[in-house]
Amino acid sequence: MRNILLCTDGSSYGENSYKYTAWIAKRLGIKQVDVLSVTDNRARNQSSQGNWSGSLSLGASDELLEKLVELDHQRAKLNHVRAKVILDHAKEMLTREGIEDVNSIHRTGFVADTVKDLEPETDLIVLGKRGENAEYNSIHLGANLERIVRVSSKPCFVTPRDFYPIDRVLIAYDDSATSSRILNFLRENPFIQDLEVHMVMVNKSDSDGGAKLDRAVTLLNDANFTVQFSLLKGEEESAIASYIEQHKINLLIMGAYGHSRIRNLIIGSTTIQLLRSTRIPALLFR
Template identity: 35%
Template structure:
């Protein structure tokens, strides 16, 4: 891949259909090419026990040969299974309107593979939970936090079934990362034409009102249909309650911080939202 793409992680789980649909949506909104990635990962502890000390030399050689043949056969079947997953995903995104998706199959750890491809990724799309179809298939769900902490690209985390976003909730805390994220959204066609709700969680002070109103004006002047609100309470509870009340289709928020203190504070909120959200999350870095 030699150009900025939408990259969708396909693992063959029930989450893969929504991943395909949201990735196609993002690809069409951004007019960016789409790549579908399936990673075959090594499985820790999958090697058979070494029994060679308790059997004869000839039997040992026969056993090792048989194990090598089994490993080769298993690897071939997993490659073929991965190809079938990618072919099915390709058909789905084509049906969604993406004409020429690129198919990629890699061997290794998912996080390492994504780090290698990071410079070519504009937006990463992953499912919140993965149910691997085989012991060596990519366990996307179990590695989601590690991927989000490691990569420095926006990540769209899908949940449930696809629903074309129309109403977007932006978790606004007036931090530099969120203000930078707003600047990126202003310049991006991804959310253009959608209704944007800014929500700040905390005390309704003069400073808070001034900050969120400035952000609302910025979006409004850029042509967005925007509203703003401040609510007190636990961050995750407030965000999720508001999402349900206002029927939001997508939540946008900052991801894990880099400093040790910020990683503890922001990271805990990100993790809780990943676990509890019932709609997709767009995590900005």
């Protein structure tokens, strides 16, 4: 693997994403981290440079337009300074955590579009579960999280507000193509091999669920993993959340989408509920 793309806005969620980024970079043997800060251009598009001809005299309209243009210039300068402060702090934190090759990137635009543009040069995307408005929307996920997971084909490591050492990992398996991709990724990149690894499958009506889970566990066992596995009953969200709490899991690995036909429109409902209800990082795959 080559590098990680870390998205940050300087929020409280972004702060501890630096520690998680350093943890997974070291585990995966990734040497380079690209840190991205995006100035959302919607603020610029909302500028009040409208048509004032019907309400102001020509001279007043021209004077106001000049002031608005100057205000836009000042706002752009402030955004540049803000991004530099965020990126410099991120680089300092990552360097302190032992990451030597840190590349700072500041772009103006939309976060999801920028991530998509940079995606060919990265192997893993890291972003906070919520952004700079988290304090005002504590029960909701960040809007950029859903957008980025929807447009990106790369694994996304979603970080919570607080950092805790990772030693127990849960793989949520559902026998989908995405689950196969997760297993292949782990076999090729055994970064959790020495940790306590759990795998669960929630069985609603599939009589062959146990056999499918056994086959998945065997694949990891053959790659020298030691896996504790369970076939769970009930609704996926509650069964997995309960398992996480009971076994003190501190990293969840799962698919971002299920089998639903609307999987290309929104993140799967199980994924959303688990991200909302748990306070642990999640490695999501499409």
